Amino acid sequence: MPSITFIHPDSRRQQIEAGDGESAxxxxxxxxxxxxxxxxxxxxxxxxxxxxxxxDWLSRLPPMGDDEDALLDGAAAERRANSRLSCQIKLDADLDGLVLNLPDRQL
Ligand code: FES
Structure with a gap:
């Protein structure tokens, strides 16, 4: 089971266990x-x-699709070069240890 870490805007780290095939x-x-x-x-x-x-993980993710790319333009928080939609990140053993930072807002 891949383990992934979310880093909150206040720098708090939250490590969770994901199921194989689950999205982030x-x-x-x-x-x-x-x-x-x-x-x-x-x-x-x-x-x-x-x-x-x-x-460190960005290049290890599959490229984003056109839908994801278009949606990210409308994200509430600033879009950056390392922005992704977590629902489009499918987890497997290769992504064990993945680190994702949370934006300061989603709406
Ligand atoms: S775009 Fe709605 S959950 Fe990811």
Whole structure:
């Protein structure tokens, strides 16, 4: 089971265990990670699951799709080069140790 760490805007770190095949958003909501709202339930329609991927991990994620790219333009918090939608990050053993930073707002 991959372990992932969310870093809150106040620098608090929250490490959770994810199930294989689960998205980072699903793992976050199942573990009550505040800061991931996921209003659309993972259908790439809301951008309230926005995260900033730790630079060391960015190149290890699959490239984003057009829908994700377009949605990130409308994210509530500033879009950065390392912005992704956590519902589009599927977790597996290769992503064990992934670090994701939470933006200061999702709405
Ligand atoms: S949960 Fe809505 S876009 Fe990710």
């Amino acid at each position: 958003m699903q793992a976050a909501t199942r573990n009550d990670v505040s800061g991931i709202l996921a209003e659309c339930g993972g259908n790439a329609m809301c951008a309230t699951c926005h995260v900033y991927v730790d630079e």
